[in-house]
Amino acid sequence: MKKAKLWIGAAAFMSVIATDLFAADLNVNVRGRVKDYESKEPLIGATVRIVGSSIGAVTDIDGNFQLSGVEDGIYDIEIKYVGYKTVVKRQIKIENSQVTTLDFELHSDAQMLSDVTVVAKANRESESVTLMEQKKSVVAIQSVGARELSRKGVGDAQGAVTKISGISKQEGVKNVFVRGLGDRYNITTLNRFPIPSEDPEYKNIALDFFSTDIIQSVDVNKTFGGGMLSDVGGANINISSKELVGMGELNASVSGGVNTNVVSSDFMKMDGVNAFGFADSKQPGDDLGVYGFRNKLDPSRKSAPVNQSYTLSGGKEIMLGDNPFSFYLVANHNKNYSYYDEEVRNSITSGDLSQDMQGEISNVETSQIVMADLGYRHNNKHHIQYNFMMVHASRESVGDYLGMDADYQSSDTYEGFMRRQQANDNLLFVNQLRTQWELSPRWNLDAGVSYNKIKGLEPDRRINNLVKTDEGYVPMRGTGVQQRYFSELHEDDINLRAGLTYKLPDKYDQLSNISFGYMGRLVDDSFSATEYDLSVVRRLPFDISDLSFDEYYNQTNLDDGVFTQDKNVDEYGVNKNIHSAYVEATYQLTHGLVANVGVKYDNVNIDVNYNVNRGGTQGERSIDKNYVLPSLNLRYNFNDKHALRLAASKTYTLPQAKEISPFRYVSVSFKSQGNPDLKPSDNYNVDLKWDFYLSNSELLSVGGFYKYIKNPISRIEIASAGGFLSYENIADHATVAGAEIEFRKDLFSRQITDGVNKLSFGLNGSYTYTHAKVPLATDHTGSQLEGAAPWIVNADLSYRLQKKKCDLTTTLVFNYFSDRIYTIGTEGFQDIIENGIPTLDFVASAKIGNHFGLSLKARNLLNSARQLTRTGNDTNEEVILSKYRKGMELSLGVTYEF
Structure with a gap:
C-alpha cells in the first residue's frame, strides 16, 4: 500500500x-x-x-x-x-x-x-560576486558561494570549508582543522552571531548540521580585526543563511541514492529511534527493582536501505507602500545510511596488542531543517531582518565487535564480543534579529541580538560485553561492561552586538571610517549523564550466531537475581560571560594603500561546577581574565589586478567546558577525561598574502602565515590503568607556520550560438609546519600539533555547456591530506597517526528548460582506507589501530522550479 x-x-x-x-x-x-x-x-x-x-x-x-x-x-x-x-x-x-x-x-x-560599502547578501551566491568581495575587503577573507557549492556537489558547510586552502577534516572528529589548529582554536558563526555546540565533546557546532539548502555562502576569516570575535586562533567560519533572490520563487527537490557498502550488508538498526530520527529518551526511574527500559536491546535488520532527501523552498517580495518586505522559507528532510567493516586494535608501549577486534558498524543519519528569513527595508535607510532556524540532527549506530581485548580477563583466551548501540539526538533553535540604520550621510548603526537554545541528547546508549569460555560466550562481569547510559546537554546562549560607524572624508575611494561598539555573549550550560549498570550475577551462555540480549535482560531475570541494577549520575554546569568593547579605524592613505587598525578589550568569566565519576570528584573551577587585543590589516593595490595584504593580531583560546571538568567519556577504543588545571592560550598571528585577479572569475593567490601560541592545548594519551586520553597545556609555546596557494583559471570559455562552452580549473594547496616541545611526550625533540596535516591539496575540473534553455555542468573534485597526528603519545606511547588519503568525487547537474533540474553525484570514488596507526617501541613495527572503508555514495536528484 x-x-x-x-x-x-x-x-x-x-x-x-x-x-x-x-x-x-x-x-x-x-x-x-x-x-x-x-x-x-x-x-x-x-x-x-x-x-x-x-x-x-x-x-x-x-x-x-x-x-x-x-x-x-x-x-x-x-x-x-x-x-x-x-x-x-x-x-x-x-x-x-x-x-x-x-x-x-x-x-x-x-x-x-x-x-561599494556593502555587497547585497542576496547576490553572494555567485562565484564572481564572492570573488569581488574578497577583492574589495581590507581584511583578507575566503568565500564559497551557493553556486560553487552546487557545482562541486557539496552537501553541507563542513564540505564547503574543506574546499578552502589549509582546511581539512580529521576522521572521527566532528569539526575541521584550519592551518593545523582544531576545534577549540576555531569559531563558528551564523550571520556573524556565534552558535553553541550540540555535543559536550566540542566547542563548535558540527558543520554538517548546515545543509547547502540553507546556505547562501560560507566565509572563512583566517585573519582578525577589532570588530571580530576573539576566542579564535585558526579561523572564524561564518555561514550566511539564504535570503530571497529576485521577486519570488518556489522550488521543490527530491533525491535518492545508495552507499555501496550498505547494498550488500546485513544492516542493523537500533530500537527506539523513529523514522524522523527522534529518539525515545525516557529513563526507567529510581526504582532499581523495576526493569523499566522502554527500548529493546536487540536491533532490527533492514535490507538495502536507500538514502533520501526532500526540500521545499520559496519566498516572495511584497511592496508595503514604497517599501519592500520579503520572506524566504526552507524545509528539508534527509536520511542517509552507511555501513563498514572496521579493524579495531590497541597496543601497549612495546607494540604488543592489548586489543584486536573486528567490527561491523551500521549508521543512520537523519536531519530536518526549517528556516525562515524575513526582511523589511524602509526608505532605503533602515533595514531590519529576522532569521529563525530549527535544526534537528540525529545519528544512530549499531556496532558489533568480535575478538581479543585485555579487558576480557575472565576468559583464558581474552576473547569476547561487544555490542555498542548509540544514538545522538540534537535539536537547535536559532532566533536572530538584526538591524542597519543610516542615521545620517556619515553615521551608520549596525545592531542585533540572538538567542540560541540547544538540546543535545545521547539517549539510552547500550553496551553489552560477552567473554568466551569453555561454556561458550557468557556475559562479562564488572562496572560499565553491561550498561545503559543517558546524557543531556542543555544550553541557553544570548549574543548582543551594537556598532556605530562614522565615514571619514578621504580624497580617494571614500573607504575611510572609524567604528566602535560592544559585543556580549552569555552562555548557561547544564550537563548530566546517568549510567545504569546491569551487573551480572549468573552467567548464562549466549548463542553468538543468534544473539538475543532481551532474553537475558528482562523483568523476570531481574526478579530471579540473574542480574542487578545500579544507577549513577554525573553532572556539571558552566556559566560563561564574555563582554567586549572595540574601536577600529579604516583609512585610505594613498590611492593604493588602505590601513585597518583596531583594539579590543575582552572581559572573560567562566565558572564550572562538577560532581562526576560516581561522586568521587567534586569541585569547581573559574577563569577570570581581561584581554587587550590589538590588530592591524593593510592592503596595497599595485593596480586593479594586483593586491598585497599584511595582517597581524593577538587573540586567545579558551578551554572547552568539558575539558576543564574531570568527566569521563567512554568510546569503543578509548576513554577521555577532562583536566581542571587547563589554562587559556594566547595566540599571536601574522599573515602576508598576494592576490592576482586574472579576471572577474579567475585568481592566483599566494600567502604565508606564522602563529606563536602560548600554553597550547591538545589532547594527549596518558599512561594509566584505564588507558585515558586527556587534555594538557602541552608546552610553554608552539609555533605554526606555512604557505597557501589558490588558483582559479578558465582553460577555455567560448561563445556558441545561444550559449557558452567553458572548461575551468581550480587548485588550492597548503604546507603547514607545526612544532611544540612537549615535556610529557615520548619524543622529547618536539611534536607536530594534533590534527595538523603538513600537506593539503584540493582541485576541481569543471565543464559547462549552456545552450538556449539547457545548461549542463560536470565537475571532478579531488582532495588529499598527508599523514598527521591524531593523538600525541606520552609516557612511553608513540604518537597515534592518521594516515593521509586521496578522495575523488564526480558531480553532474543539468537544467532543462525553465523548470526542470537533474543532478548526479558519485562520492568517494577511490574508497580509500581510513586508518590510525602507531609504532611499537620494542617491535618498531606499525600497528593499525583502526581501519575501514566508507564505501562509495551514489545519488540522483530532481528539482522543479514552479
Missing part, C-alpha cells in the same frame, strides 16, 4: 510538471538572461526595468528574468548590478502577441566597485 501511494504521488507530481512544461505563459512579454561579460557566469539579483515605468524584475539564481504586463510600444530597458556598468538597451519594440528575448552581458566597473 505504501509503495502504491508513492507511485500515485509520483505520477501526480509528473503530471503537474508536464502540464507546466506545455502550458503557455501568456502574461510574459520580455524574458532573458544577464551574465558577466568575461566569465559568462549568470549574475544573480541584477535589476531589469522598463525605463519610465514601475515594471521591473530581479534575475534569479541562473541570471534569468521575466517582465510581464508590458503594453505594446517601444521602450528603453535598463539593467543594473552592483559592481558593474549600467546598461540601457534602447528602442526595444514590445508586442503583446509575442515574447521578446533579450540577453545582456555586463562589464565590471572598477570605480563603482571601490565605492
